[in-house]
Amino acid sequence: xxxxxxxxxxxxxxxxxxxxxxxxxxxxxxxxxxxxxxxxxxxxxxxxxxxxxxxxxxxxxxxxxxxxxxxxxxxxxxxxxxxxxxxxxxxxxxxxxxxxxxxxxxxxxxxxxxxxxxxxxxxxxxxxxxxxxxxxxxxxxxxxxxxxxxxxxxxxxxxxxxxxxxxxxxxxxxxxxxxxxxxxxxxxxxxxxxxxxxxxxxxxxxxxxxxxxxxxxxxxxxxxxxxxxxxxxxxxxxx
Amino acid sequence: xxxxxxxxxxxxxxxxxxxxxxxxxxxxxxxxxxxxxxxxxxxxxxxxxxxxxxxxxxxxxxxxxxxxxxxxxxxxxxxxxxxxxxxxxxxxxxxxxxxxxxxxxxxxxxxxxxxxxxx
Numbered sequence: 001x002x003x004x005x006x007x008x009x010x011x012x013x014x015x016x017x018x019x020x021x022x023x024x025x026x027x028x029x030x031x032x033x034x035x036x037x038x039x040x041x042x043x044x045x046x047x048x049x050x051x052x053x054x055x056x057x058x059x060x061x062x063x064x065x066x067x068x069x070x071x072x073x074x075x076x077x078x079x080x081x082x083x084x085x086x087x088x089x090x091x092x093x094x095x096x097x098x099x100x101x102x103x104x105x106x107x108x109x110x111x112x113x114x115x116x117x118x119x120x121x122x123x124x125x126x127x128x129x130x131x132x133x134x135x136x137x138x139x140x141x142x143x144x145x146x147x148x149x150x151x152x153x154x155x156x157x158x159x160x161x162x163x164x165x166x167x168x169x170x171x172x173x174x175x176x177x178x179x180x181x182x183x184x185x186x187x188x189x190x191x192x193x194x195x196x197x198x199x200x201x202x203x204x205x206x207x208x209x210x211x212x213x214x215x216x217x218x219x220x221x222x223x224x225x226x227x228x229x230x231x232x233x234x235x236x237x238x239x
Numbered sequence: 240x241x242x243x244x245x246x247x248x249x250x251x252x253x254x255x256x257x258x259x260x261x262x263x264x265x266x267x268x269x270x271x272x273x274x275x276x277x278x279x280x281x282x283x284x285x286x287x288x289x290x291x292x293x294x295x296x297x298x299x300x301x302x303x304x305x306x307x308x309x310x311x312x313x314x315x316x317x318x319x320x321x322x323x324x325x326x327x328x329x330x331x332x333x334x335x336x337x338x339x340x341x342x343x344x345x346x347x348x349x350x351x352x353x354x355x356x357x358x
Contacts, residue, residue, distance in 0.1 A: 036342075055350075059342045063335055071339045078343065174335055
């Protein structure tokens, strides 16, 4: 049996972290669920611990999504995990899809698998209009920089093999919204990326990390970060 | 000697003494103080050797010699600010790595203290 670690980064998600963990545990009883509590000011840590099924890592200070996710990769790397799956703590990502995310990794077709809400035939949650425009711009930029077409570049629901885990443990972008950047970084450094359709839900509780007034700032930052990753030298991947 | 020159000499010397004193008391690391010291020296030199400023200004084609001082000062400030950005970014990275390390170690200690632990 291969060992798989499910990384759940969260910041102030005590409203739904419990149901997220329980859902994962019911679909993936063999996997280790690791909640990375990014310096939450609410009861997230206690709520996650109360389930008894999740490992909880409490960051002493708030590092932002990038720093929290990287902590998960460092942990998975330390545990010598074969696969890591990243699931958001807000309940948008259905745990039933974990096995289909892992399939391309197990078949050796990819190092990184992204769940796309836009590839799905039954649409499910598609987010707001302005979000979709932003998503299109990022998608176009991604394609310009890497040559691959990613329909859902901001999706945080992803699976990684051990090669990708060891790379991300060392080089994960420490940016607030690292998803699009991660694609450019992975593609630039020779990780193979595949997208599969997954129907997503709307968030169950909490607020989005990107408010509408922040979206222009977000777009600028993401664009800049992606271009600079493209300009940086390629890192060596240790097997 | 003109009054303004005396003020310039005193001002730049006091500035240098201030910077040196901060380094001596380890309030500024030598590496970060290098730029302050270099530009402080430039100002001391030009306030004493006024002809030198006129000479260099005419060499580079600046008609009004004091404007050269402003230029040097602005270049100095920009360089120092860029150095600060570099240092802050590096420190951010170090703090991030330390925080992650602490969190992972705390987790490890927790696991080891758990009765019947897996490791």
